Amino acid sequence: xxxxxxxxxxxxxxxxxxxxxxxxxxxxxxxxxxxxxxxxxxxxxxxxxxxxxxxxxxxxxxxxxxxxxxxxxxxxxxxxxxxxxxxxxxxxxxxxxxxxxxxxxxxxxxxxxxxxxxxxxxxxxxxxxxxxxxxxxxxxxxxxxxxxxxxxxxxxxxxxxxxxxxxxxxxxxxxxxxxxxxxxxxxxxxxxxxxxxxxxxxxxxxxxxxxxxxxxxxxxx
Numbered sequence: 001x002x003x004x005x006x007x008x009x010x011x012x013x014x015x016x017x018x019x020x021x022x023x024x025x026x027x028x029x030x031x032x033x034x035x036x037x038x039x040x041x042x043x044x045x046x047x048x049x050x051x052x053x054x055x056x057x058x059x060x061x062x063x064x065x066x067x068x069x070x071x072x073x074x075x076x077x078x079x080x081x082x083x084x085x086x087x088x089x090x091x092x093x094x095x096x097x098x099x100x101x102x103x104x105x106x107x108x109x110x111x112x113x114x115x116x117x118x119x120x121x122x123x124x125x126x127x128x129x130x131x132x133x134x135x136x137x138x139x140x141x142x143x144x145x146x147x148x149x150x151x152x153x154x155x156x157x158x159x160x161x162x163x164x165x166x167x168x169x170x171x172x173x174x175x176x177x178x179x180x181x182x183x184x185x186x187x188x189x190x191x192x193x194x195x196x197x198x199x200x201x202x203x204x205x206x207x208x209x210x211x212x213x214x215x216x217x218x219x220x221x
Contacts, residue, residue, distance in 0.1 A: 001067050014032075015031075015032040015034040015086060016034065017034035017036040017084050017086075018035060018036065019036045019038070020035040020036070020037065021038075022045075023101065024100075024101045024102075025098060025099070025101075026100070026101060027098055028049065028051065028053075028095035028096055028097050028098060028099055029095055029096070030095060031093075031095065032088045032089070033086070033095065034084060034085070034086040034087075035084065035101070036083075037082065037083045037084065037085060039059075039081055039082070039083055042078065042080055042126075042128070042174075042176065043077075043078055043104065043105060043106060044078075044104040044106065044124055044125070044126040044178070045074075045075070045077075045078045045085070045101075045103060046074070046100075046101070046102045046104055047072055047074040047075075047085065047100070047101050048071070048072060048073055048100045049068070049071050049087065049097060049098070049099045050071055050097035050099075051071060051095070051096050051097035052068060052069050052070060052071065052089075053068055053071070053072045053088065053095070053099075054066070054067050054068075054087070054089075054090050055067075055072050055074045055085070056086040057074075057078070057085055058083065058085075059081070059082070059083035059084070060081070060157050060158075062157060062158070067090060068090070069090065073123075073183070075104070075122075075123060075124035076178075077126055077153050077157060077178050078157065079156050085101070104125075104126065106128040107125060107128070108127075108129070109127040109129040111193055111194070111195075111196040111197040113142070113191075113192045114190050114191040114192065114193075119179070119181035119186060119189055121181055121182065121183055121184055121185055122181060122183040124179060124180045124181070125179045125189060126176055126177070126178050126179075127176065127178075127179065127191045128175070128176050129176075129196060130196070131170045131171065131173055131174075131175060132172055132196075133172060134171045134172060135169065136167060136169050137167070137168055137169070137170050137193065137194070137195040137196060138166075138192075138193065138194035138195055139161075139167070139168065139192070140166070140191070140192040140193075141165075141179050141189055141191055142189065143164070143179075143181075143187045143188065144187060144188050145185065145187055147181070147187060148164060148180065148182075148189050149162070149164070149182075150162065150164050150166075150177060150179050150180070151178045151180075152168065152175065152176075152177055153175065153177075153178060154173070154176075155174045
């Protein structure tokens with residue numbers, strides 16, 4: 001699929017967006033259909049169609065386009081707030097078939113290696129994590145087989161990096177790691193984070209009490 005755009009002008013039909021609240025089943029018709037989404041909380045948006053389609057997701061001034069030659073299997077991060085999803089026919093003529101639209105809740109991630117998550121071919125998982133103090137954070141994604149891809153995203157949906165091994169200096173806030181399996185293989189993925197919970201500067205409490213005891217003192221609350 002190839003086309004030219006310039007100064008906001010495009011050969012694609014500008015379909016009027018209608019509000020929709022996932023989960024929803026949609027009958028596809030016309031050259032294009034657009035849907036206005038009101039995202040309550042950051043999630044993974046899931047779209048599946050039974051026929052070839054070009055899918056466009058727009059949010060916060062960003063646009064992502066994906067072409068599916070044998071039916072859409074689209075999974076992307078969406079931040080809280082308004083977003084628009086547009087589906088175009090991938091061939092001459094009108095859309096046909098049906099679409100299913102829904103959300104997948106994110107998984108919470110913490111320091112260290114997370115629990116394994118099974119992903120079907122083409123599926124994605126979204127891991128949310130918080131940074132309490134600005135610093136260098138190591139971010140990784142382990143997968144078996146080793147064919148996963150990953151994207152690091154901020155709270156507004158801006159892309160901060162791609163790859164299964166990243167080191168980024170992050171400011172305090174909420175961040176997301178989007179993990180994706182290839183279209184032709186299932187896998188098991190495990191997120192890994194280093195630097196979210198740096199070790200305390202003071203020694204462990206039991207070590208403090210041991211040192212005080214050796215000095216003939218007792219620890220106080």
